[in-house]
Amino acid sequence: MTGIVHSIQNWLQHQTLLETLGVITGLLCVYLAARNNIWNWPFAIISVGLYIFIFFSAHLYADMGLQFYFMAMNIYGWYFWSRKHTVEIKRPVVLITARQILYASILVAVVTPTLGYTLVKLAPVLHYTPASFPYLDSFCTACSLVAQFYMARKVLENWLIWVFVDIIYVAVYLFKHLDLTAIMYAAYVVIAIMGYIDWKKDYKKQTA
Structure with a gap:
């Protein structure tokens, strides 16, 4: 038991302050979003600002750009969540449309190869370390573009996209030795499932 505690303490000592703060604010923002709470956005802004530097250091350039x-x-x-009719307590949840699914599919199909190819070709030109997993990273980036926009628009199915993407990210970050970030994204999977369930309840209340 003592050996396990010592191993955990040793592991924690090797985590950077920047990543730790990014994880804490990241978990807070996703949890609050799952609870349909508008205060998720300021925590999200802080977390995103920190991860610009974290992903640059890890050579995950697509993630950094994202x-x-x-x-x-x-x-x-x-801003969008703040805009509501005076009789509404919260901005209402909506279901995804067939047109939105089509647009999302086209965006992912176009962005993934384009961004992946750009990352491969850009590194030697700019004398950067080659991007890790350029095409897989680009695919996750494209899916995240869609999911984040649909979250901002309060589309219920944004959570299902996040579940799919976050599972992939867990594997990527473990491989890149971003252990705390991998743990955070594993937690994101659970929170995203909770978010889908809670938002669906809110949607049913609205339609009732």
């Missing part, structure tokens, strides 16, 4: 998009979408989401 954080700038997240930053803009977090600001937009905060």
Whole structure:
């Protein structure tokens, strides 16, 4: 038992303050989003700002670039959720449409190979370390673009996309030795499932 405690303490000592803060704020923002709480957005902005530096250090350039998009979408989401009719307590949850599914599929199909190819070719030109998993990273980035936008628009199915993407991210971050981040994304999977269940309840209350 003492050996296990010592191993945990040793592991914690090797985690960076930047990643620890990113994980804490990241978990808070996703939990609050799952609870349909508008205060998820300021925590999301802080977490995203920290992960710009974390992913740059880990050579996950697609993920780093994605954080700038997240930053803009977090600001937009905060604004959009704040806009509601005076009789509404919260911005209502909506279901995804066939057109939104089509647009999302096209975006993922276009962004994945384009971004992946760009990451492969750009590294030697800019004298950067080659990107890790360029095409897998680009696929997850494309899916995240869709999921984040649909979260900002309060589309219920955004949580299902996050479950799928976060499972992939857990494996990627474990391989890159971002252990705390991998644990955070494993927690994201659970929270995303909770978020889908809670938002679905809210949707049913609205329709009732």
